[in-house]
Every structure is written in C-alpha cells, then in structure tokens.
Amino acid sequence: MWQSAFVLQQAIDSDPEGLLDYYFYLDCDIADLPLRHLVDPRVRVINAGPDLAEIDVAKSRHVPKATFLRFLALETLSKTHERVAYLDGDLYLSWGNWADLFGIPPGDYAVAAVVARPIWFNNPRFRYGRRYRKALCETMGDRYLNAGMLLIHSARYQAQEISQRSLQFYADHPDLCGQGDQSALNAVLAGNWDELSPSWNWQVSPFNYPVLADLNPRVVHFTGPIKPWNDTNAFFRRAFERMAEFLSQRGANDLLAELTNRLQPTAEVTPRRARFVAEWTGDAEKKFQRISSYLDRRDFLDTAVGLPPFGEAKSGFGLADVGTIPAAATATDILDSAGSAD
Incomplete structure (x- = not known):
C-alpha cells in the first residue's frame, strides 16, 4: 500500500493547482491498514474488494487478482470524468507532472499507452513474444501495450465496453492470458490504441537500464522482480x-x-x-x-x-x-x- 501512496503523493505534489482528482482503489477497507495515514487526504479511497470478489479470476503467482482493480476503476471513473489515467503502484515520476498528460489532445482510440518493451527493438527479429501475441489476437502484430500506465478517453471506453469485454475475455481464455489483465486488455483492443512515447512508461530492464545514464524519461516503471x-x-x-x-x-x-x-x-x-x-x-x-x-x-x-x-x-x-x-x-x-x- 505504501508504494501506491508514494505514487499518488508524487502526482499531488507535482499538481500544485489541484487540476486533477485522485483515487486509490483497494481490495480491502483502508481503515484496517496500519499505514493508512500515508495516503494524502486529497485522495478518495475506494474499497472495491466486494466487486473484485465477484469476478471469476484464476489465481496466478505472477499476476495477483488485485491487478484487475484497474478494470473496475476505469469502468467507474470513466462514467464521471472525461479522461482518466490509470497508474500502477511501481511507477516513479522522475520529472514533470501527470497534468501534462491530460493536456494532450485525444487521438483516434479509447486508450493511449506505451508499447511493451519487447517491441522497442529496431530490428523486428529481436521483438520476442510474437507467438504469444498472435495467440491473443491474430491481427495485433506488434501493437501490444504495457498496462502500467493508461490514458482513457471515457466516452469511447464506455461505448466499447472495454472493461467488461476484457474481463470476459480473461474468463473465457485464461490459458492465453499469461500476463493476466494486460493480456486480456490487449486482446480486446486488438492493436487499436494510441501510442505515447516511452517517457510516460519507461519499463526498465537490463537491456535499457544503462540508457538512463543519458536519458531522463518522465516516468520510470520498475517492471520485473527488482x-x-x-x-x-x-x-x-x-x-x-x-x-x-x-x-x-x-x-x-x-x-x-x-x-x-x-x-x-x-x-x-x-x-x-x-x-x-x-x-x-x-x-x-x-x-x-x-x-x-x-x-x-x-x-x-x-x-x-x-x-x-x-x-x-x-x-x-x-x-x-x-x-x-x-x-x-x-x-x-x-x-x-x-x-x-x-
């Protein structure tokens, strides 16, 4: 919980004019947590545990069930806000602010995100995971996003029922969803999403870590076990x-x-x-x-x-x-x- 509280605090501190609303979705009652005081009072805390319990999701040692909270949060908030950003709890805002993200004119689709790091390579032969992506969606190709940071165009998101369809895809094809809710979301979007620069979701790994000595992305995402x-x-x-x-x-x-x-x-x-x-x-x-x-x-x-x-x-x-x-x-x-x- 404290990591998510830190992510939210970085966002709030970089938004002195209070341009954004902040929400923290949990699968429990925050009153039961000893470190609840770490969450800024400007954050509205939502206990989505009862709703999450109703979702039929197979447990995985790699992907906890709590990651499916993103679908519940986006479904609810897209009904009351024109645009919504979802953030994982292992992001680090190196510079700038999240308000800049909302100043970007909408693209063509319901979701904007950063492509997953296996697809960053210049040489297509290095882009691993193609068999996995093809099994999810025949027409996806290399248009596979990382779901650690998502920007949502709410009206389109609602009209396309993306949360509901993603949850249904996972329920119908858990064997295909090696990356849990991220797999399901990509299968439903089928490559139809707007691409943000890697600055908004630098998915760090051994192959791109030393590049950070000279480049300074806005957001570092600590993907992987470290x-x-x-x-x-x-x-x-x-x-x-x-x-x-x-x-x-x-x-x-x-x-x-x-x-x-x-x-x-x-x-x-x-x-x-x-x-x-x-x-x-x-x-x-x-x-x-x-x-x-x-x-x-x-x-x-x-x-x-x-x-x-x-x-x-x-x-x-x-x-x-x-x-x-x-x-x-x-x-x-x-x-x-x-x-x-x-």
Missing part, C-alpha cells in the same frame, strides 16, 4: 531515497528501518554478482543502438504536439559500475537528512 525496496545493488537508489524521505516525513520509521536494513549490500562482490551487475549496467552504447530508432520517433501522441520526451537533467539511474556498488543509506542517515518526523 524494485527500489528490494534492490540490494542500488540500481534504483535515487528512487528509494525519495521513497525513504516520504516515509520519514510521515513517521513510518519502523517500516523505513526495515527497508533500509534489508537493502544493506554484502561487502563481497562475488563473480556471480559482478556478472549480474554487468548484465544490467554494461554495453550502454550497444543497448542504445538496439532501440535508437524507437527512441528517435516523434510521431507519438505527446511528442507530436511538442511535449519533450526527455528531461534535460540526468535521471540519476543507469550509473552503477561493477565493483563500485554504492552502499544503501542507513535508516539513521535518512532520518537525519530528512528531519525528525512527528
């Missing part, structure tokens, strides 16, 4: 420092101490660990060349209207070197730098 809160190699140290400041300022000191202690790296850099870090941080130029054509495009919905895809400052990511892995800050260091919390 998150800032379990990252002992400090790949995402900048993000964790911001998260730690958020927790410290709100008095979540026990949680902060637990997290920082968990992130203490081992002193020894074993060959196995060195290879792992090298896989993430090495060959920056080669990795950039593999996706350069995709990054150079200016026909995305946002860049076409003049929004810059990357910030001028360094992102603070992509800079780790083998053998010089920075140690995680201690809880005491963070508390001292942020000031004592009430």
Whole structure:
C-alpha cells in the first residue's frame, strides 16, 4: 500500500493547482491498514474488494487478482470524468507532472499507452513474444501495450465496453492470458490504441537500464522482480531515497528501518554478482543502438504536439559500475537528512 501512496503523493505534489482528482482503489477497507495515514487526504479511497470478489479470476503467482482493480476503476471513473489515467503502484515520476498528460489532445482510440518493451527493438527479429501475441489476437502484430500506465478517453471506453469485454475475455481464455489483465486488455483492443512515447512508461530492464545514464524519461516503471525496496545493488537508489524521505516525513520509521536494513549490500562482490551487475549496467552504447530508432520517433501522441520526451537533467539511474556498488543509506542517515518526523 505504501508504494501506491508514494505514487499518488508524487502526482499531488507535482499538481500544485489541484487540476486533477485522485483515487486509490483497494481490495480491502483502508481503515484496517496500519499505514493508512500515508495516503494524502486529497485522495478518495475506494474499497472495491466486494466487486473484485465477484469476478471469476484464476489465481496466478505472477499476476495477483488485485491487478484487475484497474478494470473496475476505469469502468467507474470513466462514467464521471472525461479522461482518466490509470497508474500502477511501481511507477516513479522522475520529472514533470501527470497534468501534462491530460493536456494532450485525444487521438483516434479509447486508450493511449506505451508499447511493451519487447517491441522497442529496431530490428523486428529481436521483438520476442510474437507467438504469444498472435495467440491473443491474430491481427495485433506488434501493437501490444504495457498496462502500467493508461490514458482513457471515457466516452469511447464506455461505448466499447472495454472493461467488461476484457474481463470476459480473461474468463473465457485464461490459458492465453499469461500476463493476466494486460493480456486480456490487449486482446480486446486488438492493436487499436494510441501510442505515447516511452517517457510516460519507461519499463526498465537490463537491456535499457544503462540508457538512463543519458536519458531522463518522465516516468520510470520498475517492471520485473527488482524494485527500489528490494534492490540490494542500488540500481534504483535515487528512487528509494525519495521513497525513504516520504516515509520519514510521515513517521513510518519502523517500516523505513526495515527497508533500509534489508537493502544493506554484502561487502563481497562475488563473480556471480559482478556478472549480474554487468548484465544490467554494461554495453550502454550497444543497448542504445538496439532501440535508437524507437527512441528517435516523434510521431507519438505527446511528442507530436511538442511535449519533450526527455528531461534535460540526468535521471540519476543507469550509473552503477561493477565493483563500485554504492552502499544503501542507513535508516539513521535518512532520518537525519530528512528531519525528525512527528
């Protein structure tokens, strides 16, 4: 829950004029959660647990049932708001604000998003997962989105009954939906969605991590198992420092101490660990060349209207070197730098 509270707080802090409404969809009553005070009072909290319980979704160790909350949230909010953005709880706003997203004129379709990272490669032969995509939808091709950030044109979304159809597709074809609700959504959209630049959903992985040393996307998405809160190699140290400041300022000191202690790296850099870090941080130029054509495009919905895809400052990511892995800050260091919390 605290990760989602952080994502929401970043959005609110970047929106001083209060242009947007904020909602937090949970599968339980927030009153039962000890860290409920982390959620900003400007956020309207929705317990969608009873509605989620009625959805027949097979459990998966990769995709928890709670991810289907996105369909419930989008279905409800698209009835009262002209446009709606959905955000996963493992996003990090590196710069800019989410209000800029709503200033982009609508495209042709109900959904705008960023293409999934397996399709970023310049060379089509590197675009893995084609058999999986073809099984979902014969005509989809490489038009497969990552559902971690979605911008919805509400009237079209409602008219096409996208939430209902996605849930029905999953119920009818769970064997095809290896990525859960994301699979179902892509099958229903069949490639008919508007494309945003990767700046709005930089799905980080070993093949694009070192590129972040020179590029600064607006939003970093910690896809995969490595998150800032379990990252002992400090790949995402900048993000964790911001998260730690958020927790410290709100008095979540026990949680902060637990997290920082968990992130203490081992002193020894074993060959196995060195290879792992090298896989993430090495060959920056080669990795950039593999996706350069995709990054150079200016026909995305946002860049076409003049929004810059990357910030001028360094992102603070992509800079780790083998053998010089920075140690995680201690809880005491963070508390001292942020000031004592009430």
